[in-house]
Amino acid sequence: MKKIITGTVFLLLTMPALAGMSLDKIIVYLDDSPNAREDIVVSNPDEETLYLKTEVYRVDDPGFEDEKRIRVVDPKEFKLLVSPAKAVIGSGESKRFRMMSLERDLPKEKVYRVTFRPVVGEIESDRTAVKILVAYQALIFVQPQNGKYQLEVTRQGDRWSLQNNGNINVEVSNVQYCPGALNCQKLNVGGRLYAGNTVSLDVPMHGGELVLLAQGREAEQIRIPIPASQ
Numbered sequence: 001m002k003k004i005i006t007g008t009v010f011l012l013l014t015m016p017a018l019a020g021m022s023l024d025k026i027i028v029y030l031d032d033s034p035n036a037r038e039d040i041v042v043s044n045p046d047e048e049t050l051y052l053k054t055e056v057y058r059v060d061d062p063g064f065e066d067e068k069r070i071r072v073v074d075p076k077e078f079k080l081l082v083s084p085a086k087a088v089i090g091s092g093e094s095k096r097f098r099m100m101s102l103e104r105d106l107p108k109e110k111v112y113r114v115t116f117r118p119v120v121g122e123i124e125s126d127r128t129a130v131k132i133l134v135a136y137q138a139l140i141f142v143q144p145q146n147g148k149y150q151l152e153v154t155r156q157g158d159r160w161s162l163q164n165n166g167n168i169n170v171e172v173s174n175v176q177y178c179p180g181a182l183n184c185q186k187l188n189v190g191g192r193l194y195a196g197n198t199v200s201l202d203v204p205m206h207g208g209e210l211v212l213l214a215q216g217r218e219a220e221q222i223r224i225p226i227p228a229s230q
Contacts, residue, residue, distance in 0.1 A: 020046050021118065026138045029217050030101045031145050037100040040138055042116060044089040051119050053086045054097065059111040062169070063194035069113060079103050080112045080140060101142045108167040108195050109147055112140040143168045149193070153201070153210055153224050160201040162210070164193040171215040177201070177226075179208035 024041040044050040056078070060068040072078060081100040089095045103110055117135040150166035164170060171192045178184040189199055201210075207228040214222050 020044075020134050021050060021052075021116065021136060023116065023136055023138065026136070028099055028138060028140045030099065030140065030142045032101065032103045032106040032142055033145055034104075035100075036142070037098055040097045040099065040114075040116075041094050042087075042089065042097060043094040044091060047091050049091060050089040051086075052089060052095075053117055053119055054082045054084075055115040055117060056080055056082060057113040057115070059113060062111045063192065063197040079110070080114075080142065082114055099140055103142045106142065106144045106147075109141055109143040109169065111169075111194070112142070114138045114140055141169065149195075149214065149216060151193075151212075151214065151222060151224060153205075153226060154198075158204065160203065160205050161198045162189065162193070162201055162212075163198040164195055167195050168216065169194045169197075172199075173213045173215065175201075175210065175212040177203055177205055177208065178211055179206065184211065 022043045022045065024043075028038045028040065030036040030038055042052065056072045057069045058072050058077075058079075060070060072080075079102045081098075081102065083098045083100070084095075087095045087097070097116075099114070115135055115137045118133045120133065144167060147168040148166050149164050149168050149170035151170065151172070152163050152165055154161050154163050162172070162175075169192055171190075173190045175187045175189040176184040177187055185203065187201060187203060189201060191199070193199065205226045208226050210224040210226060212222055212224075214220050
């Protein structure tokens, strides 16, 4: 006697490769210019056919404590279009999904998350089982055409912070405080700084410079002078 599988587990990942589905990229940059578009290619390496649907989420106040991820379902509110919204991808085949932005003249970047979610109907098996469905989520940045990040070191009393005073995000890594040219201390600081975000440096600094790797659409090393204590 066959038993119908009633258990379905969804995993949401932001990595581009795992058996069942793969994405050629998980971060997409778009401009607020007419016809701005970019594609994500989804591949199905499995033997089973992949039935896929997409979900668009708008991210409000990204990087802050009150960050909200809001599912966009009203057609009047769609500023990021994903085509197709649904797809059937055969074994060993790929499908191109187009991201198109309708945003114009932005003062600050808009952030979206697009979920690629596999779907199934009823499945039968010789024994009770659970089928694991892996969903993927891509980050979509819609940026002003002349957008830029602006990293600055700020101080309040004895506390030092790194702040992004620009209007687009940047990912920082390999952060070091160098009081002298041959004397650098690696700091346990890193991650994505959205516009207006601040991260504590948690180290006393007196002159020298902060050296870090900044990753936007391209990577660059940045050196920020630190004023000597007054």
